[in-house]
Amino acid sequence: MPNIAALHEIYATDPNALSTTINDIYDRIECEGLNPVWIALIPREKTLARIQQLSLLPEGDRRKLPLFGIPFAVKDNMDVAGLGTAAACPTFARTPATESAPVVVKLEQAGAILVGKTNMDQFATGLVGTRTPYGVCASVFNSNYISGGSSSGSAVAVASGLVTFALGTDTAGSGRIPAMFNNVIGLKPTRGLLSTCGVVPACRTLDCVSILTETASDASIVLAVARGFDELDPYSRVPSASSGAAPWSIAPIFRFAIPTLETREFFGDVHNPTLFQKAIDVIKRDLGGEPVDIDLTPFLAAGNLLYKGPWVAERYTAVGQFIEQHAKDIDPTVYTIITKAKDYTAVDTFNGVYELERLKKKIHMLWKKFDILLVPTAPRTYTIDEIAKAPIERNSHLGYYTNFVNLLDLAAISVPAGIRPDGLPFGVTLIGAAFTDTALLLLGDRIHRALATNLGGSTRPLANTPKLLPTECNSMSSNCFLIAVVGAHLSGQPLNYQLTERNARLVRTCRTRHDYQLYVLKGSVPLKPGLVRVTDFKGPGIELEIWALPADGAPSFISMVPPPLSIGNIFLEDGCIVKGFLVEPSALDSAQDITHMGGWRAYLDSMNLHV
Structure with a gap:
């Protein structure tokens, strides 16, 4: 049949x-x-x-x-x-x-x-x-x-x-x-x-x-x-949102x-x-x-x-x-x-x-x-x-x-x-x-x-016969919250433990769309970047990691995000939209623009600052 x-x-x-x-x-x-x-x-x-x-x-x-x-x-x-x-x-x-x-x-x-x-x-x-x-x-x-x-x-x-x-x-x-x-x-x-x-x-x-x-x-x-x-x-x-x-x-x-x-x-x-x-x-x-x-x-x-x-x-x-x-x-x-x-x-x-x-x-x-x-x-x-x-x-x-x-x-x-x-x-x-x-x-x-x-x-x-494929852009099949990270939460970086202790799993490394800029935030401890979307800007796109965070861990994770950082929508080069770290534009007045480097790891390499 x-x-x-x-x-x-x-x-x-x-x-x-x-x-x-x-x-x-x-x-x-x-x-x-x-x-x-x-x-x-x-x-x-x-x-x-x-x-x-x-x-x-x-x-x-x-x-x-x-x-x-x-x-x-x-x-x-x-x-x-x-x-x-x-x-x-x-x-x-x-x-x-x-x-x-x-x-x-x-x-x-x-x-x-x-x-x-x-x-x-x-x-x-x-x-x-x-x-x-x-x-x-x-x-x-x-x-x-x-x-x-x-x-x-x-x-x-x-x-x-x-x-x-x-x-x-x-x-x-x-x-x-x-x-x-x-x-x-x-x-x-x-x-x-x-x-x-x-x-x-x-x-x-x-x-x-x-x-x-x-x-x-x-x-x-x-x-x-x-x-x-x-x-x-x-x-x-009835399963809960995080079940x-x-x-x-x-x-x-x-x-x-x-x-x-x-x-x-x-x-x-x-x-x-x-x-x-x-x-x-x-x-x-x-x-x-x-x-x-x-x-x-x-x-x-x-x-x-x-x-x-x-x-x-x-x-x-x-x-x-x-x-x-x-x-x-x-x-x-x-x-x-x-x-x-x-x-x-x-x-x-x-x-x-x-x-x-x-x-x-x-x-x-x-x-x-x-x-x-x-x-x-x-x-x-x-x-x-x-x-x-x-x-x-x-x-x-x-x-x-x-x-x-x-x-x-x-x-x-x-x-x-x-x-x-x-x-x-x-x-x-x-x-x-x-x-x-x-x-x-x-x-x-x-x-x-x-x-x-x-x-x-x-x-x-x-x-x-048709394959059964996950719909990664909304992650509903895994009951997870997809989060894009660009800096201190990347694999091997100082704050990555905030993801792993909540049983998050790395999904992939990719890039943003071309209309994003990346800055080094002055005075942040540990050192962090700030990602911002700029209308009509055409850059290389910024490297980031996508993590699947179990839904029950998302509220406590988001609650730890300090100003001037926030969680918002990030457009990826493949057309997906995920939540991720963005920075308030007011924090960029004295920040160093590192967009041309294409990502946080490249900046750390250039400064010999890898953890």
């Missing part, structure tokens, strides 16, 4: 393309069969009627819909008006929902076309995709291997080209594991960024709606539509943590260690990454709390009574996991919370050494038969690098990272602080393009 941009181009040139695209999807499903990918479909006639309504919209209104005509699917633990919600358990399916989950409503209001609801591990309890009565989903690359779960059908629907994007859920890795096994993007957003109202809970405090696409660009578009505060969702959150600041995302160098060799685990797989090391080497060599070895032990200890601690009781809270009353309809492994919750007491729960907080503090201190964490998405891939022989143990293996993410309130994106010698896909996951979702998508797109070639299970080239 073409990506969002490509479909929009097709629709713009062919008035019949939208109905043809959707009819082709339904024809293919009729040919291939509903299961195992799908649990329920929107009736074709209802979908075609919706297309007819969309087609009647004026061209200007269509362009305002970012997902106009884009086919998508949702996991069958989400409410869709007119369909039952089974969560892969037929007897659980309630009467048809009267309204759709808010996240589904948002997507449809943006013009997206819902095709149907996809298969899953029952009650979202599993990372394998085999715990379902609707048929086992397999990897699109080899039918002997698992698709991964619990969002199995959603990943396969995208990878096999049935839809452009799909929604899953991700509590312990359910949106990331199937993404790796099917060579697609799996975005696990920050908890609370997307509403979980109308979603059958697994662990209500940890659940996330996940996004599966072929490219990071498409995931970014879907995320922008789907996110937003929901007052009916008690766990919905998720990621100056590293627009800097030429970033630090990425990797597990030490002692804490890397592949459970006997012989191919994935090599591909993971290749990913590390490419990120270091080609993308400006600086690897930092870390002991993954505290992360793994947090992850163990999810299934080997009291958090499993949350699953019982959601559906425990139902499964005990309908034991014959429940997958035996799902039944075992959820009923185990009764072994935990309230005391166990509080002790688990205390242990998690202890681990969070330890990890917070560790995180100061790096910007993001890079791990394999899954240690290895299992066959369907291998999972059947050890369903709980091998499911646990799959969650080695995923289980801890939501417990630690982190964001993550799984990215395709090459094809193994046996033809199966490999993937890596980028993990960042809460609300760094957009920054992770930006870096994820670069890594995807550096390591992968084709889209999903197709031969269509990734290189033909």
Whole structure:
């Protein structure tokens, strides 16, 4: 299935393309069969009627819909008006929902076309995709291997080209594991960024709606539509202006943590260690990454709390009574996991919370050494038969690098990272602080393009799809304040620490437009220059540095700017406008004009005044 941009181009040139695209999807499903990918479909006639309504919209209104005509699917633990919600358990399916989950409503209001609801591990309890009565989903690359779960059908629907994007859920890795096994993007957003109202809970405090696409660009578009505060969702959150600041995302160098060799685990797989090391080497060599070895032990200890601690009781809270009353309809492994919750007491729960907080503090201190964490998405891939022989143990293996993410309130994106010698896909996951979702998508797109070639299970080239690029001039993607410095705050100069202690990161060195002059301010301590814009002046332009300053550090930084300096707009030679240091014209009466030197460093060199 073409990506969002490509479909929009097709629709713009062919008035019949939208109905043809959707009819082709339904024809293919009729040919291939509903299961195992799908649990329920929107009736074709209802979908075609919706297309007819969309087609009647004026061209200007269509362009305002970012997902106009884009086919998508949702996991069958989400409410869709007119369909039952089974969560892969037929007897659980309630009467048809009267309204759709808010996240589904948002997507449809943006013009997206819902095709149907996809298969899953029952009650979202599993990372394998085999715990379902609707048929086992397999990897699109080899039918002997698992698709991964619990969002199995959603990943396969995208990878096999049935839809452009799909929604899953991700509590312990359910949106990331199937993404790796099917060579697609799996975005696990920050908890609370997307509403979980109308979603059958697994662990209500940890659940996330996940996004599966072929490219990071498409995931970014879907995320922008789907996110937003929901007052009916008690766990919905609104990020502050400074939440998720990621100056590293627009800097030429970033630090990425990797597990030490002692804490890397592949459970006997012989191919994935090599591909993971290749990913590390490419990120270091080609993308400006600086690897930092870390002991993954505290992360793994947090992850163990999810299934080997009291958090499993949350699953019982959601559906425990139902499964005990309908034991014959429940997958035996799902039944075992959820009923185990009764072994935990309230005391166990509080002790688990205390242990998690202890681990969070330890990890917070560790995180100061790096910007993001890079791990394999899954240690290895299992066959369907291998999972059947050890369903709980091998499911646990799959969650080695995923289980801890939501417990630690982190964001993550799984990215395709090459094809193994046996033809199966490999993937890596980028993990960042809460609300760094957009920054992770930006870096994820670069890594995807550096390591992968084709889209999903197709031969269509990734290189033909739109890149996801930062908009540096406004720096919104990094939640940072871009500040131009020309003197004492330059790298290596006396006041540069005021930037670095606020976690600012150097973005680039550049020049102002030609209508700026630079002066040495008399009596300033430490010695400082003054930059001023002069109408109709034509000079060489002044060299400066652009720094990305996290938004929460900007007020205190600006408060330290002494007169006669101030912060104002600076026009750069490339057309960007950024905030930066300027000087009041009244301070220039006795100042030395050094404009001809082109910058502060050249002046310091001429005077042999370098610090």
